[in-house]
Amino acid sequence: MKLTKNQINEVNENGYIVLPYWFSDIEVKNIRKEMKKIFNDKTEADIIEKSSGEVRTAMGLHLRSKIFDNLTRHPKFFEPARQIRGDNLYIQQTKINVKAAFTGEVWQWHYDFATHSGEDGSAKPLALNLHVFLDDVNEFNGPLFFIPKSHKYGTVKSKLDTKTTSYPLWTVDQETVSSLVKENGIVSAHGKAGTSLIFVDNLVHGSAQNMSPMDRSIFSVILNPCDNAQTKFSRPDYKHGQDFKPIKSSSINSLL
Ligand SMILES: O=C(O)CCC(=O)C(=O)O
16 A cells, blocks of 8 residues: 555656556446446536547546545555655545547646646645556557656646647647657556556646547546645636545545
């Protein structure tokens, strides 16, 4: 549940880490069962893809379900986050990004802090994005791409794109991506269902369309230090949680 010193160094150095077999098969099975249930909700917290009409992102999950609240505060997420950012963390966002077989759309190159500063007024790029794969993620079904070390360049130029995506995103232009990739390369994050991923707020990342016959669902929680909370309130609480009290861990057995 805890990261080693080397793993913490890896996050600081590369901006991300992949943690294979972090959640067990039975935990993933129980999360997936709940995912199927909440996908029957009819709510504005579900973002629909422009082209396919499929759910792209189901948001505010810790507000919608006890199981997702437990997952959000689970020690397998909370302990590594505390090791990296300290004890006082609040839930900024929870979601499942679906990326359905054949139809799942692209996420353009971006970094999350552009939204967190531009739209929410968070002061520093300290939020952590923690994922667990709910399907096996491979090279074909739309894995995340990262530019390692791109967080070290600070806040690179970005622009709000509301046209080419189904979800408004502060995107990084091709020239900037080309130059970052020339210096640092690109990696993609693969693994079996249950694999976790942690990445920092100004790491440049994106993902391609899923043209494979395999679904690709990923749960994501963003935890932010309480003293770095949002100062602008233009987005609803399912996009940026407004309970800034430090969270407590759920039980280690809460997903069994
Ligand atoms: O689900 C994806 O492919 C992209 C997710 C992402 O960019 C994010 O969580 O910030």
